[in-house]
Amino acid sequence: xxxxxxxxxxxxxxxxxxxxxxxxxxxxxxxxxxxxxxxxxxxxxxxxxxxxxxxxxxxxxxxxxxxxxxxxxxxxxxxxxxxxxxxxxxxxxxxxxxxxxxxxxxxxxxxxx
Amino acid sequence: xxxxxxxxxxxxxxxxxxxxxxxxxxxxxxxxxxxxxxxxxxxxxxxxxxxxxxxxxxxxxxxxxxxxxxxxxxxxxxxxxxxxxxxxxxxxxxxxxxxxxxxxxxxxxxxx
Numbered sequence: 555x556x557x558x559x560x561x562x563x564x565x566x567x568x569x570x571x572x573x574x575x576x577x578x579x580x581x582x583x584x585x586x587x588x589x590x591x592x593x594x595x596x597x598x599x600x601x602x603x604x605x606x607x608x609x610x611x612x613x614x615x616x617x618x619x620x621x622x623x624x625x626x627x628x629x630x631x632x633x634x635x636x637x638x639x640x641x642x643x644x645x646x647x648x649x650x651x652x653x654x655x656x657x658x659x660x661x662x663x664x665x666x667x
Numbered sequence: 668x669x670x671x672x673x674x675x676x677x678x679x680x681x682x683x684x685x686x687x688x689x690x691x692x693x694x695x696x697x698x699x700x701x702x703x704x705x706x707x708x709x710x711x712x713x714x715x716x717x718x719x720x721x722x723x724x725x726x727x728x729x730x731x732x733x734x735x736x737x738x739x740x741x742x743x744x745x746x747x748x749x750x751x752x753x754x755x756x757x758x759x760x761x762x763x764x765x766x767x768x769x770x771x772x773x774x775x776x777x778x779x
Contacts, residue, residue, distance in 0.1 A: 558709075586766045597671070597758050597770035598710070643709055652722060653766045657709025 557581045558646050560658035568666050573631040575661050577644030580625065584646040586653060589618060589629045592641045592660070601642075602629070631663075639665045669693065671771035673759050679777045685747035688774045692740070692761030698722075700768060701734055701744050702758040710758055716742065749778045 559578045567573045575589075585606040590598035604611040604618045604627065611618050617630045631638055641662045645655040672691040680686050692699050697718050702710035713732065715722040718739040727734065731750070736742040746753055756775050760768040 588767065590770075595772075595775070597673075597760075597773045600767055600769060603767060645709070647766060652715070654712060654715065654723065655710075655768060657711075659708055 556659075557584075557656050558644055558658040560642075560644055560661045562661050563659070564662040564664065566664045566666060567634050569636060570633045573629075573634045573638065573663055573665070575629040575631075575642050575644075575663065577627050577629075577658055578625060579627075579646050579656075581646070581648070581656075582625070583648045583650060584656075585649060586647045587618070587620060587627050588645045588647075588655070589616075590643045590645065591638075592643060598643060634663075634665045636665050636667060639663060671759055671761055671769055673757075673771035673774055675774055676772060677775045677777075679779065680749055681779050682751055683748040685745065686749055686776065687743050687745045688757050688759075688776075690742045690744070690759030690771060692742075692759070693763075693769055696761035696763050696769075697739070698762045698764060698768075699736055699742050700758075700760040700762075701742070702760065704756045704758055704773070706755075713744070746776075749776075751778050754778045 588603040589601040592598045620627045641660045643660045644658040647653040699716045701713040704710040713727045714724040714734045716736040734744045756773040758773045760770045762768045
């Protein structure tokens with residue numbers, strides 16, 4: 555039973571354009587969501603998070619949008635840069651589970667020069 | 668601020684051998700996690716410590732895996748005996764008690 559789904563295994567985007575990575579979840583109790591970025595042979599790096607009381611959070615080129623009614627969140631990267639090429643993981647958590655992270659399978663983002 | 672440290676970075680062993688991984692969390696972080704990540708999947712939580720107490724080890728295969736966090740700082744994860752299916756990346760993460768976890772570089776284990 556996958557509670558967090560990233561349905562696109564990979565995504566290719568032209569440098570300078572917008573990258574949009576999507577994530578769906580099934581558990582309505584989730585109240586905190588995170589995006590991590592992972593380069594090969596490195597651990598995941600925290601990117602940005604959002605609480606369920608918000609519908610948008612922005613940090614530089616990265617914006618996360620949360621649609622609670624659709625149980626959907628997305629990460630927008632504008633403009634996309636070659637260094638953004640990595641695997642992006644969506645994770646969700648809730649207070650009842652001590653904020654243990656439930657992870658998606660990841661989306662590999664490739665930025666084309 | 669130093670990040671989460673892990674060693675070794677890579678380990679190759681034969682099945683039925685034992686192996687140990689070490690983690691030093693970010694200074695002051697009370698919560699420490701061990702994850703197993705298989706290629707193409709998100710990390711799977713093995714065990715969570717709060718200081719030196721275990722919060723959750725429900726997904727730790729206790730017949731072969733063990734972990735400890737003496738003095739509430741460093742932690743070791745041991746596998747004995749290793750199986751082929753244990754080949755994975757073992758990640759350590761820590762948090763200050765907030766909702767955000769910070770990860771180390773991981774230990775890539777190959778069991779032959």
